[in-house]
Amino acid sequence: MYTSCNQTDIIERYLCSELSTKEDTWFKNELKSNPDFAKEVLLHKDINKAILNLDIIDLRSKLKTIETNVINKRSFSKEFFHFKWQYIAFAASITLLVSFGLNFMSHSGLTNDEIYNMYYQSYDAEGLVRSGNSETNKNYSEALSYYNKKDYEQALILFNKILEEDYSNISVHLYSGIANMETYNYKKAIESFQLIIDHQNNLYTDQAEWYLAICNLKMYKNDLAIFMFEKIAQKDSIYKEQAKAILKKL
Secondary structure (H helix, E strand, O other): OOOHHHHHHHHHHHHOOOOOHHHHHHHHHHHHHOHHHHHHHHHHHHHHHHHHHHHHHHHHHHHHHHHHHHHHHOOOOHHHHHHHHHHHHHHHHHHHHHHHHHOOEOOOOOEHHHHHHHHOOOOOOOOOOOOOOHHHHHHHHHHHHHHHOOOHHHHHHHHHHHHHHOOOOHHHHHHHHHHHHHOOOHHHHHHHHHHHHHHOOOOOHHHHHHHHHHHHHHOOOHHHHHHHHHHHHOOOOOOHHHHHHHHHHO
């Protein structure tokens, strides 16, 4: 539990990506469960964005004043042209830095990470097992137990073991993908979700498309994320409304 003073500090450090792993976990949980806290984070984001805009305006004004003074006081000598190119290079650098920063913000002023935290939820595991290999079924049940306890690393060990024996097990690919998301291995997660989508004839296509879109959002692959969210929004998917809501924020 943080005081108002500490809360302001942790929000600012979150926006600067300076939180420890423990603080980051607390922050994300609080963002999901506490609407007032989420509003406070958005307010800080808006304030920082406004300050950035004011700083840019002020910088442009100062640079313009410097250029005008130089033009008034100096002839078009080699010295002036040297300064002029320094000015252009400096101004271009500032523009690139600002553009780079804004690329990490959506139209709503939220970063991809903030949108991700608002909408990502782990998929609830089902206890269904296939008939046949009793050892595989034992591993599957044990893997789901670890998964439900949020011990995703142990769950992944068993999921991978199952896939070595039965690579066609689509549900394991789904849970493996989500477990990889939970352990920040988004590229590996994308492989699992894409495999499910390419398979087509299964019960997990909606889930795979949703988590694939979410992964791309997290990785700041906005073109791919938007493509997937638009695809989800246009079909009768269980994630249709959530996809529409995210598209409005991007």
